Amino acid sequence: MFLFSKLKDYKVPGDVDEVLLWKSFCNGGKEALSKLFRIYYGSLLDYGKRLVSDEEAAKDGIQKLFLKLWRKHNSIGVPDSVRAYLIVSYRRILLREKEQKLNRYRRNQEYLDGIFDITFSKEELIIQNEIVAQKKDELVKGINQLTGRQKETLFLKYYHGLTNKEIAEVLEINHQSVKNNLYRAFKNLKGIVRSVPSIE
């Protein structure tokens, strides 16, 4: 019915500040650079270390990202979403490094599918009390059984709060493919809530 109505723009909490921050960064503000670094360092690293399975390489990638941004600070505009913009650039840096390391220049689907193929521990997933303890194991297991691409999509959606459109930009695939990935992921996970009683 209205399931595919026009997507709204994703609003990051306090995104007005973010625009101001970004602008003062573009004007050469080193304080703004430090602030952006402090805000995004942790969440970028959480993503990066899963992409390259090497925390030091993920940290080097963050250094490269901010060096690159600083070099061109006076020639970049304000992105729709700072977070999505940083993730897109960061992912590209890490993959380029990884490609060089593996001496693989051909980016094929099979390879990309495998890049996020890591296993989440129970501790890495926050389980709300709507699901009883035993269901937690089921959900962790269910997520870990997804393909690398599906895991990465879920991570971008639930950890970084990106919209489908932004995820499409990060993964360099089309919007419909993001939806298909989510669809398949949820199809595999929905069994976990089958037996949850509805709250009237």
Place this chain on the structure above:
Amino acid sequence: MSNHDESIENLLSSDSFVGWIEGTATDEEGERWQTWVEDDPARKKLVQKAKVLHQNIEFSPGKHTDVESELDRLYHRLREEEQSSKSKIFNITRRTYYSSVAAIVILLIAVMGVIGYMNPEIYSETTAEESQNKFVTNTTTDGQKKQLTLSDGSKITLNANSRIKYPAEYYGGDLDIWLEGEAFFDIVHFEGEAERSLTVHVTEGSIKVLGTKFNVNTYEDATEVVLVEGSVRVEKKNSENEITEDRILKRGEMSRIPQVGQEITVNQVRSELFTAWTEDKLIFDNTPLREVIRRVEHLYDVRFDLDDQELENTPISGSLPNNNLEVFINALENLMEQPVMKDGNIIKVGALKSKREDQ
């Protein structure tokens, strides 16, 4: 997946639905979902289940205690880079020592010439008749920009790969300038006795002004005039140098003086997009890549090689540097989200992809 697929997986893969259950949807969208739920009692249970699944997927952030040390590392590298770029500038200066001297000499001649014609007493020994046909020509090369200041305060900024010609001596009255390439004119307006007109001659015709700010670009087959302030008259001339058509421009208008056989066109533009180069910037606003390419090819004498011809329609919005090709390429790469690489005089866009496919 169809619009009638009422499943948890379909609901949760829709940004609209997720926005609604998170309470960030617009009122209009929220109402639509509300109506949809109320239409069928079974949907309430479905939404409940979807919410539970949605709320339970949450990845916990890692504990990072090294933010400050990593930030220190970044600043250390930034300082190193700043120092190495300083020594790089020094190297470039040394390498281009002779050409720099030549440029200064040309510029000095130009400035002397300009001062000369605005202050005729310097040339008091020469008579008007003797110097009538003497002109000074000033040129710029790739990525170069020059500013000429007339003694009356008027300024002419010459863009890269351009040539300007003006009388070597000036005895008051109307002034004629010949231009090939691109220049920005900021001409002071004098009233009463001191009033004089300035005419910029281009292949297709001329631009006549009293005092105003405007940009003239003859890089293409036609001449484009963009008026920032005041008013100018653009004239189209035939091969016998007779005026065949003229138009008065108002501020913010762009006129195209075409080659023989076509009429002058005038349309409204954002003049700052056309004058940004005077501040070493190129500003684009949803400009197709082919327009960007046209501009840059004239500025740097480079050619573009697109990996995919479709790329030429990519809309470019943003500000790119006008005075440094390396930085320009870097910025374009970022705006295009495609690899951009320089290979001699050729700039390859999307070249990395084809290189991969070749292997």
